[in-house]
Amino acid sequence: MNHVFKRWFSAAVAAGWVCCGWVPAMAHDFPVEVRNCSDTARFESPPQRAIVNDVNMLQTVLDLGLAPRVVAVSAIRGREHSMVAPADVVTGLRQFSPHYPSLEAVLGENPDFMFAGWNYGFDAARGVTPRALAQFGIGSYTLRESCIRIGPREPMSMEVMYADVLALGAIFGVRPKAEALVQSFRDRMTVLSRQLEGSGKRPRVMYCGDCSSTSAPLSSGKQGMPALLAHLAGGLNVFDDIQNSYVRVSWEEVVQRDPEWIIVSDDRIPASRHIAHLLRDPQLRDVTAVRERRFIAVSYAQRSPSTRNVETVERIARHLHPERFVP
């Protein structure tokens, strides 16, 4: 009797192990559906041959531990040094296109999934769109922030980036990891906002891209990610009255709005060159940030939606409100 019970018991344990263990944890999650801009994307199984376009999206994918599922990446060349990942992971990635790829180049990789965004690789004129890919049996996910380029989306907030992490977690069958990551982000943001509570006046902050020459700089209106980062770090984006993301502004306006801090893009053109120009241009001499040499360099992945945004907010906050971070 006892050994019969034992046998049943071990069978039940085995069944329980199979039901709740790793095998069905992947199988019974599928098919999954995620929001893909205004569409719903359905995945019958996790992608095995994913391609990822651009640095910020690759960063998120690597932080989710999905490098083994990535067959090739595009538009990373020259910015490998800014990726946060073990060196062998970055060098192990094959770049099939140094720029945003053509549809032919995408199909040439024989992928089953592509992660990109509108104006971050997806482009109706070149024919690389989620719908075109679907016609060839390739699934895709669109960077949520970029949905604004083709239609309405919710106002910019960290939730927009969290949505990407959770969607990728569902698509690749790594939900627990994605949820844990997002939870840690939420916790850190809560801690930060408590630390900044009552810090009084928000310093004026400007984002400065393409600032290495006298031609009009690229800044961020209220709907841009850099504006959000500045806001969450306890700053005030000087171009918040522009209801747009990246916009060209005039140097005159920069002088007029007198930012106290300048967030400088550190991308293909290094931050040092932007800063050198800002310090050299006589018309900027009286801008507070320039006079006080208050510059904060942010890489492409840090200022575009990615899993590196939270640490960037923390870093900017330490610059803007050092008094709140004394131990």
Next chain:
Amino acid sequence: MKAPSLSILIPLLLCSLAGVLVLSVALGTVTISPHSVVGIVTSELFNSASPPSWTRGERHIVWELRAPRALLAAAAGASLATIGAVLQVLTRNPLADPYLFGISSGAALGAVTVILYAGAKTTSVALPAAAFIGALLAMAVVFFASRSPSGTSSERLILTGVAVAFLLQAVTNFLIFNTLDRGADAAIFWMLGGFSNARWHVLPLPVVVVLTGVGWLLLRARVINALALGDDAARSVGVDPFALRLELFVVTSLMTGATVASCGAIGFVGLILPHVARMLTGGDLRRLLPVAALGGAVFLVGVDVVARRVMLPREVPLGVVTALIGGVFFLLLMRGRRSL
């Protein structure tokens, strides 16, 4: 130099066309072995069921992207060169090209509107459809604005077309400026022209319109010849120049619209190819048009191969290569001739 006879030129051009079409399917930004390319094409054409030795991606590239792309390039080249040849006679202006009447600006406005405002709902059919509608609207505006009680002279037609082109361009540029972060790059890429959106299901419109149009113009070539001598000379041989001009305006506009709708505004072909063809055949449209059509097809398919291979893995915008190759070729050709 004695003009070579059509019985030599036409077979020569047909062979060249077959040659560049094969190259266009075999070569692209992705390298696929010739064995696989031949296998994919034969299995698609003859529905053979042998187990494939190529990947699904390779099949998609060769059959779903490159094959329709090669055919679209041929149709566009033939269309643009034929239209250019006819318009140069129609307006008695050696600088006339298919974009003279603002048709391409209308198409660009249609396409850019879709790119900027339809977003994800943009299907590969919606883009050419919107561009074609834009082209038709531009044509209608030019048509009605250029009418006058005394009939439509070619100067009137050209000037109205230029005004409409500037007007529509201004609207397009404003849309792009106003939505800088919403696909302006895409809009500009489209305006430069290219074949990267060619698919089987977008082929019917341009191919049918272009073949019909080229056929129509060939049949009318003898009558159009009369216009080259001026309105009075045309009347003296029983051709009503005003009616003929409007007929040709409508036919070439429809062809331009269908071409621009499927591949954007590709410059230079419609301007230069007719002159090259004229150097070979002389001004008689009955000889000129078939040579211009085939020459345009060979040229564009060939240039598209170069554009895809010259800066791997990037595609150079087609307009850049057509202008470079076409310009150098034309300058060399001019140096070789005293007259003109």
